[in-house]
Amino acid sequence: xxxxxxxxxxxxxxxxxxxxxxxxxxxxxxxxxxxxxxxxxxxxxxxxxxxxxxxxxxxxxxxxxxxxxxxxxxxxxxxxxxxxxxxxxxxxxxxxxxxxxxxxxxxxxxxxxxxxxxxxxxxxxxxxxxxxxxxxxxxxxxxxxxxxxxxxxxxxxxxxxxxxxxxxxxxxxxxxxxxxxxxxxxxxxxxxxxxxxxxxxxxxxxxxxxxxxxxxxxxxxxxxxxxxxxxxxxxxxxxxxxxxxxxxxxxxxxxxxxxxxxxxxxxxxxxxxxxxxxxxxxxxxxxxxxxxxxxxxxxxxxxxxxxxxxxxxxxxxxxxxxxxxxxxxxxxxxxxxxxxxxxxxxxxxxxxxxxxxxxxxxxxxxxxxxxxxxxxxxxxxxxxxxxxxxxxxxxxxxxxxxxxxxxxxxxxxxxxxxxxxxxxxxxxxxxxxxxxxxxxxxxxxxxxxxxxxxxxxxxxxxxxxxxxxxxxxxx
Numbered sequence: 001x002x003x004x005x006x007x008x009x010x011x012x013x014x015x016x017x018x019x020x021x022x023x024x025x026x027x028x029x030x031x032x033x034x035x036x037x038x039x040x041x042x043x044x045x046x047x048x049x050x051x052x053x054x055x056x057x058x059x060x061x062x063x064x065x066x067x068x069x070x071x072x073x074x075x076x077x078x079x080x081x082x083x084x085x086x087x088x089x090x091x092x093x094x095x096x097x098x099x100x101x102x103x104x105x106x107x108x109x110x111x112x113x114x115x116x117x118x119x120x121x122x123x124x125x126x127x128x129x130x131x132x133x134x135x136x137x138x139x140x141x142x143x144x145x146x147x148x149x150x151x152x153x154x155x156x157x158x159x160x161x162x163x164x165x166x167x168x169x170x171x172x173x174x175x176x177x178x179x180x181x182x183x184x185x186x187x188x189x190x191x192x193x194x195x196x197x198x199x200x201x202x203x204x205x206x207x208x209x210x211x212x213x214x215x216x217x218x219x220x221x222x223x224x225x226x227x228x229x230x231x232x233x234x235x236x237x238x239x240x241x242x243x244x245x246x247x248x249x250x251x252x253x254x255x256x257x258x259x260x261x262x263x264x265x266x267x268x269x270x271x272x273x274x275x276x277x278x279x280x281x282x283x284x285x286x287x288x289x290x291x292x293x294x295x296x297x298x299x300x301x302x303x304x305x306x307x308x309x310x311x312x313x314x315x316x317x318x319x320x321x322x323x324x325x326x327x328x329x330x331x332x333x334x335x336x337x338x339x340x341x342x343x344x345x346x347x348x349x350x351x352x353x354x355x356x357x358x359x360x361x362x363x364x365x366x367x368x369x370x371x372x373x374x375x376x377x378x379x380x381x382x383x384x385x386x387x388x389x390x391x392x393x394x395x396x397x398x399x400x401x402x403x404x405x406x407x408x409x410x411x412x413x414x415x416x417x418x419x420x421x422x423x424x425x426x427x428x429x430x431x432x433x434x435x436x437x438x439x440x441x442x443x444x445x446x447x448x449x450x451x452x453x454x455x456x457x458x459x460x461x462x463x464x465x466x467x468x469x470x471x472x473x474x475x
Contacts, residue, residue, distance in 0.1 A: 056077070068101050078219075083196055086196075088100055089193075131188070132213065133213055133217055135173065136172070137172060138173045150191060158195075175193050178224040179224055190224070192220075271312050284298055285302070331394050331467070334364070335394050337370055339373075349381045351380075351381070351389075352392070356395035368446065369447075371439065373465075375437065376437075379437070392406050401467060402467045408462075410460045412461050424438040437463075450465075451464065
């Protein structure tokens with residue numbers, strides 16, 4: 001005890017208690033600081049991860065050409081950031097219809113994709129009004145947003161994985177409208193719907209909260225911009241393709257017009273002297289005795305004059321303007337007259353005709369189609385061995401069109417030449433003009449139809465003409 005009557009021991013105890021309390025305060029402050037630092041570091045890590053996700057998404061979508069692939073990549077990236085199990089992506093089609101396009105899920109939670117699409121096969125009505133990310137339970141979003149049809153579609157798509165209606169109602173759901181500007185209007189490119197089936201989360205997993213709205217809105221706009229860019233790129237590619245097709249068609253028309261003019265001039269200049277030659281041969285045939293070499297030579301000249309006359313006729317047919325004057329006729333009857341014409345030239349040819357009821361009636365220019373069939377049948381006869389059957393079939397095609405097939409038993413056409421056989425002046429025969437099939441193609445296209453080449457089951461070739469049953473509009 002000191003002179004004042006106080007115990008020094010008590011003083012030391014009180015001092016120790018004070019120091020201990022101050023130390024406790026410092027420890028608690030240090031713990032709180034460490035907690036704040038940990039949370040700050042954790043939040044910084046999350047922000048860095050999200051920034052990396054945005055950058056990686058921008059890199060990845062640069063090589064994706066379709067909205068569906070872009071939405072798949074976006075769904076996978078959000079699966080990595082938030083503990084969602086399933087996702088269904090909708091896209092806005094022409095006319096404003098919102099339809100499902102992509103189904104994604106973590107392993108073990110995938111539905112059959114066909115059933116997921118069938119579950120939302122109908123148009124989902126008007127586009128949702130909201131343009132900001134929304135999240136909460138499915139019941140809450142149904143009551144407070146216009147996303148109810150989308151959520152019903154998601155429930156139907158993943159019905160197999162739903163343990164109960166109550167679990168579906170409690171499922172934590174996030175709806176991400178893909179808007180380019182974040183404002184109402186026609187800027188919506190699609191909607192991403194995510195949900196989790198519940199269960200405990202690990203310490204590092206967090207469902208989205210209010211502080212995530214800004215990031216999710218930014219990501220949604222980036223996805224929408226990527227989808228828009230892919231659609232614009234696709235439209236641009238289609239425009240380039242249409243332009244290239246138009247340019248090729250124009251060049252082809254100009255080339256054919258020039259060839260036609262040349263053919264008309266040549267035919268005119270050749271036909272007059274050819275007529276004189278034919279008349280002279282007829283006179284010589286009457287003057288020359290029936291026996292002897294001279295008679296054989298006259299026969300050769302007459303045969304070659306006839307072949308030259310056929311070439312001139314082909315040139316004239318090629319050069320003549322191909323504007324059909326259609327009327328309703330039986331294509332089967334036209335085919336019969338074409339076969340009879342070929343039999344006059346090739347009496348030994350075995351050409352048969354099969355028809356399919358009344359399916360052959362169409363609006364056609366009978367003269368043009370008859371000439372086209374004559375060209376095809378003559379080609380078939382020349383390509384086939386002597387006595388081989390040639391089959392002409394006339395039947396109904398798709399959309400009430402008329403289909404005409406000419407099948408031969410020749411060697412067929414090599415694949416490398418299949419596209420060239422319809423070009424003017426292209427031929428594989430030494431005595432051919434190369435105009436017969438080009439005349440066939442022009443006749444078919446003048447009627448709004450087409451001609452194509454296929455391999456026959458017998459090993460030969462099948463030429464198919466398809467003609468619309470209604471008259472083609474004249475251009």
